[in-house]
Amino acid sequence: MRQESPSQAVSLLRKAVPLMMKLNIAPTPYNYGVWYTYVSNRNKKLNNIMDTTIQKLGSLPNFISKELFQEFILDEDLKVNDEHSSQLDSMIEKIESSSEKMSEGLQTLTSSLEKSKRSLKSNGRVENIEKVVRYLEVNSIKASHQTHLFQESLQEIQNQILSLKEEIHQSKENSNIDPVTGLLNSQGLERTLYSWINDAEDDLSIMLIDIDKLALINQQYGKKVGSAIIRFLGQFLQSKKLENSVASHLDGGTFAILINEESLSFTSTFAEELRLQIQNQVIRTKKTQEPISSLTVSIGIATLLGQELGEQLLDRARKNLMHAKAKGGNQVSTN
Ligand SMILES: Nc1nc2c(ncn2[C@@H]2O[C@H](COP(=O)(O)OP(=O)(O)OP(=O)(O)O)[C@@H](O)[C@H]2O)c(=O)[nH]1
Structure with a gap:
């Protein structure tokens, strides 16, 4: 999994989240991972499969997303054994709750923007504008806080993936060693x-x-x-x-x-x-x-x-x- 700088990550999320909302994609870590990679345009094959699936089905079902995540987003090294895959599952569960919160925050922000637009259309008086601005401010601070928490979780999962890769590398090395003599087996x-x-x-x-x-x-x-x-x-x-x-x-x-x-x-x-x-x-x-x-x-x-x-x-x-x-x-x- 590639590590982007925080500002690159935010800009990719800004592209990915509206697309996911438009296609009614559930805010699961697999979906975030797949859509995040899609908007980064870094894997042509992944993008082709997603484009074709969306053309055919009108959306990207969760089970396909999960398979694409396994196929394109996890490094080869991480597709090793059940033990490592269950460690990965627990990491993904951890990030799930913060991604759901972020998605709720973004949805609240989107609906508050809609409400504000309607309110400004029907009442353009200064007091109302002030009220709308305050309302938007509160919701955008909340959404930004939740996005920040999500980014922290992403950072944490990336660190954990790095140490998991190291562990897997080590266990691969050990599987080549004969425990009796310490030579290769x-x-x-x-x-x-x-x-x-x-x-x-x-x-x-x-x-x-x-x-x-x-x-x-x-x-x-x-x-x-x-x-x-x-x-x-x-x-x-x-x-x-x-x-x-x-x-x-x-x-x-x-x-x-x-x-x-x-x-x-x-x-x-x-x-x-x-x-x-x-x-x-x-x-x-x-x-x-x-x-x-x-x-x-x-x-x-x-x-x-x-x-x-x-x-x-x-x-x-x-x-x-x-x-x-x-x-x-x-x-x-x-x-
Ligand atoms: N002590 C010990 N014996 C072992 C180990 N692994 C295998 N053996 C024994 O090594 C013996 C190998 O027997 P054979 O294959 O007949 O070979 P050999 O007795 O060395 O005879 P040649 O190879 O024909 O010279 C068997 O009796 C095994 O039980 C081990 O880790 N420790």
């Missing part, structure tokens, strides 16, 4: 893969890294130790991350590293270094300080080929990982 990896693949030439690689015999580690040392090893490997991979790479935890003992702008031979050498460094780690259980007999990983690598899709690239990396496992584990496979 599979959704985060997919998002990065699809955004990088658009600009990638051939030098985009993925490494799938899987802990060997995790089931056996769980069995021998307990599931807590198995999980601690997953967390350890997450930190280890994060610390080894290259400048053009992202590390992610997919599930269980499986991790992935996406590497951009490096050749297959560089990625293979890097994978081999990682494999050796992991094999050489001495890991002890926290309780007994007993060294864990062997922590090794298998790695499957694939590098983007021509017009290959993200899913095809991942599939080839999966196949190569299975190949490394089939050969006994603790190795890197590129083909």
Whole structure:
């Protein structure tokens, strides 16, 4: 939602309100939002739909207004989930009462203008003019006060929308993060893969890294130790991350590293270094300080080929990982 300066907002409201009154549009926040945008002429598509609807139906029914509000006035970011939409509904309810009051004030002012015109026509004496002026003054002060309150509510709702957008942005970010390791999760990896693949030439690689015999580690040392090893490997991979790479935890003992702008031979050498460094780690259980007999990983690598899709690239990396496992584990496979 765009923020206008107070004077621009007043001038748009001055255009929108008479139009709404002329077409008998109820003073709801959705209607205000839609008509306010209509008179600002900032969205041609919205204006076309409204013009066509009014031509066909003679007015703009509330349900269409509500849909147009959702479609054109809420930012994409705000169309997120039920929780946010109910927060938005409660904001809209808040502004509803002040918009109704403003509308009542404007209607009173309009009818007092009508009355004054009639009174001046039938009686043009000075005392009557003075009376009419006083009457108009009282009503216009009242309407201006109510308009001011409405503007304040608009300002408040705009501030709340800004913080809601920030919250939504944050929750989107969090939905890409794996809570166990703090790395990207599979959704985060997919998002990065699809955004990088658009600009990638051939030098985009993925490494799938899987802990060997995790089931056996769980069995021998307990599931807590198995999980601690997953967390350890997450930190280890994060610390080894290259400048053009992202590390992610997919599930269980499986991790992935996406590497951009490096050749297959560089990625293979890097994978081999990682494999050796992991094999050489001495890991002890926290309780007994007993060294864990062997922590090794298998790695499957694939590098983007021509017009290959993200899913095809991942599939080839999966196949190569299975190949490394089939050969006994603790190795890197590129083909
Ligand atoms: N401790 C722990 N274990 C997990 C977690 N997630 C999955 N696992 C276990 O990891 C094991 C994975 O088993 P498999 O897929 O057979 O793989 P593996 O035992 O590592 O054998 P290979 O991959 O063939 O080397 C299963 O026993 C799962 O229960 C987790 O978060 N913590």
